[in-house]
Amino acid sequence: MNEDLTLIGMEKGRQYETIISTKNEDGSKNAAPIGVIYAGNDKIIIRIFKGSHTLDNIIREKEFIVNITHDPELYTISTLGNLPQDYFEDDGSIKCMKAFFKCEVIRLTEAVKQSDPIKKKDEAIVIKAKVTDMTVKEDVHALNRGFGYVIETLANYTRFDIVGDDQKEEYIKKFKEANRVVLKVGTKEDIKSMQIIKKELMKKGYEP
Amino acid sequence: MNEDLTLIGMEKGRQYETIISTKNEDGSKNAAPIGVIYAGNDKIIIRIFKGSHTLDNIIREKEFIVNITHDPELYTISTLGNLPQDYFEDDGSIKCMKAFFKCEVIRLTEAVKQSDPIKKKDEAIVIKAKVTDMTVKEDVHALNRGFGYVIETLANYTRFDIVGDDQKEEYIKKFKEANRVVLKVGTKEDIKSMQIIKKELMKKGYEP
Numbered sequence: 001m002n003e004d005l006t007l008i009g010m011e012k013g014r015q016y017e018t019i020i021s022t023k024n025e026d027g028s029k030n031a032a033p034i035g036v037i038y039a040g041n042d043k044i045i046i047r048i049f050k051g052s053h054t055l056d057n058i059i060r061e062k063e064f065i066v067n068i069t070h071d072p073e074l075y076t077i078s079t080l081g082n083l084p085q086d087y088f089e090d091d092g093s094i095k096c097m098k099a100f101f102k103c104e105v106i107r108l109t110e111a112v113k114q115s116d117p118i119k120k121k122d123e124a125i126v127i128k129a130k131v132t133d134m135t136v137k138e139d140v141h142a143l144n145r146g147f148g149y150v151i152e153t154l155a156n157y158t159r160f161d162i163v164g165d166d167q168k169e170e171y172i173k174k175f176k177e178a179n180r181v182v183l184k185v186g187t188k189e190d191i192k193s194m195q196i197i198k199k200e201l202m203k204k205g206y207e208p
Numbered sequence: 209m210n211e212d213l214t215l216i217g218m219e220k221g222r223q224y225e226t227i228i229s230t231k232n233e234d235g236s237k238n239a240a241p242i243g244v245i246y247a248g249n250d251k252i253i254i255r256i257f258k259g260s261h262t263l264d265n266i267i268r269e270k271e272f273i274v275n276i277t278h279d280p281e282l283y284t285i286s287t288l289g290n291l292p293q294d295y296f297e298d299d300g301s302i303k304c305m306k307a308f309f310k311c312e313v314i315r316l317t318e319a320v321k322q323s324d325p326i327k328k329k330d331e332a333i334v335i336k337a338k339v340t341d342m343t344v345k346e347d348v349h350a351l352n353r354g355f356g357y358v359i360e361t362l363a364n365y366t367r368f369d370i371v372g373d374d375q376k377e378e379y380i381k382k383f384k385e386a387n388r389v390v391l392k393v394g395t396k397e398d399i400k401s402m403q404i405i406k407k408e409l410m411k412k413g414y415e416p
Contacts, residue, residue, distance in 0.1 A: 017359055033362065072358040076401040079362045080408055139347050148356030150280040151225055154241065154287045193284040200288055 003042045003131040008068055008099050009141030010038040015185035016142035019067045019078055020046070021092050022057035029092055030057055031083040033075045035185070036066055036142075042131040044103060047111065047124050055125055058105060064129070065092050068099040068142050098140035103129035146186020149178040150193045157197055160204070168206075175201065175208040211250045211339040216276055216307050217349030218246040223393035224350035227275045227286055228254070229300050230265035237300055238265055239291040241283045243393070244274055244350075250339040252311060255319065255332050263333055266313060272337070273300050276307040276350050306348035311337035354394020357386040358401045365405055368412070376414075383409065383416040 010016055020034040032054045037045040044066070048055040058064050069075075074094065077083055083094070093100040111126040156171045163171070175197070182194045201208045218224055228242040240262045245253040252274070256263040266272050277283075282302065285291055291302070301308040319334040364379045371379070387406065390398045409416040 033359075070355060072355050072395075072397045072401040073404075075359060075362055076404050079366060080404065143355070143359075145356055145359060147278060147280055147351070148353055151241075151283060151351075151353060154283055158287060187280075189280045193280040196281075196284050196288065 003101060003134040005038050005042075005044070005101075005131065005134075005142075007134070007136060009144075011187050012038055012040040014038060014144060014146075014187055016068075016144055017075070018142065019069060019074055019094060020054060021065045021067060021088065021094055022054050023061050023092060024053065024057060025060065028085060029083075029088040030054060031067070031074075031078040031087070031094060033079055039128065043106070043128060044131065045126060045128050047126045049124050058127060059108065059125075062105045063132075064103055064105075066101050066103060067094045067097045068140055069094065069097055070140075070143055093135070097135075098138040099134070099136040099142075101131050101134040104132050105129050144185060144187060144190075146182045146190035149182050149186070150190050150197075153178045153194065153197055157200070160201075172201070172206055172208050179208070211309060211342040213246050213250075213252070213309075213339065213342075213350075215342070215344060217352075219395050220246055220248040222246060222352060222354075222395055224276075224352055225283070226350065227277060227282055227302060228262060229273045229275060229296065229302055230262050231269050231300060232261065232265060233268065236293060237291075237296040238262060239275070239282075239286040239295070239302060241287055247336065251314070251336060252339065253334060253336050255334045257332050266335060267316065267333075270313045271340075272311055272313075274309050274311060275302045275305045276348055277302065277305055278348075278351055301343070305343075306346040307342070307344040307350075309339045309342040312340050313337050352393060352395060352398075354390045354398035357390050357394070358398050358405075361386045361402065361405055365408070368409075380409070380414055380416050387416070 015035045015037045018034060018036045019031050021029055021031045024030050030053050032052065034046050034048060034054065039045050074083070087094055089095055105127055107128040109126045111124055153175055156174060160168060160171055179194050179198065182190045198208050223243045223245045226242060226244045227239050229237055229239045232238050238261050240260065242254050242256060242262065247253050295302055297303055313335055315336040317334045319332055361383055364382060368376060368379055387402050390402045406416050
């Protein structure tokens with residue numbers, strides 16, 4: 001089966017915010033926010049820090065579910081602790097998702113992501129997986145963080161000429177951080193937008 | 209006519225990213241990114257810095273169009289300069305919008321927005337307007353920046369315990385800035401999420 005993730009707005013090579021649910025050893029369910037990179041066709045790539053329940057579960061079960069949601073409380077509760085069991089459907093997906101898809105592990109690799117500011121050797125595992133079953137109940141786009149950074153950068157840009165030197169330096173610092181994230185996760189349009197802004201800042205004599 | 213902005217995902221009292229198009233004195237068209245606060249029913253509030261073409265046009269014409277788009281290049285081009293005339297429809301909206309709505313000015317007020325970090329007296333005008341005609345071609349949600357800040361804050365939170373004191377301080381600073389923006393623009397769920405994270409940081413002995 002060829003499950004096409006462009007249906008939920010994913011672009012090849014870009015990273016999207018999702019909540020991944022897995023089965024614990026005792027049969028209960030677990031959920032954690034994980035960035036999912038769309039690798040084209042029916043393939044995805046995720047990177048998970050060692051020592052997490054999610055990674056243990058994926059290594060043991062060789063499968064997981066990617067839930068597509070824009071609900072900030074689900075992200076928050078599942079980051080700070082465990083999502084209660086009554087948040088899950090019997091099939092392991094989270095309740096009330098507009099879209100979710102099941103994945104089977106193809107390959108596990110040790111990796112250090114170079115673009116990450118918190119680099120440590122042997123800290124994470126990169127997992128390549130195949131989408132085996134996609135459910136789309138309502139029109140929904142997987143969330144990409146790039147656009148928010150472009151908007152923030154533009155808001156700062158409009159103030160650039162009316163603030164003092166310290167604040168200008170702060171804005172250049174923020175530009176660099178935003179650009180780092182956009183290059184990692186953003187769409188082609190986000191990246192092009194940051195390049196346009198970068199040129200304008202360079203015209204003003206800065207090196208963003 | 210009661211034009212209901214909840215149709216495009218707007219929540220009363222919250223601010224959404226849009227591009228506002230207006231008519232210049234010579235009949236040509238102008239566009240600029242402006243945050244739109246939904247004031248409930250068919251009313252919106254916008255705040256525009258003095259000296260902008262958009263403000264001059266709105267004061268003269270007493271009307272404008274709010275374009276709902278997630279295209280970062282449209283935001284970037286219309287921030288850095290003028291959107292070329294062939295980007296506009298004859299009715300003044302921007303081409304290929306999934307949704308847009310026309311507004312008539314009800315009231316103009318001088319104002320300083322207290323939550324803004326760049327405060328200056330008499331710098332901006334607050335405009336209350338009535339939605340007179342809404343076009344929704346495709347299912348689309350107006351963009352709210354709150355969720356992106358919640359996700360960024362959660363990503364920082366997961367690294368909080370593995371970074372040094374300088375980086376912890378940087379994360380607390382980022383939390384404060386994110387919380388400021390979320391309180392201003394975010395949805396109820398975004399605000400609740402930030403409160404949950406704040407409590408966790410306080411348990412760790414910080415004052416975010």
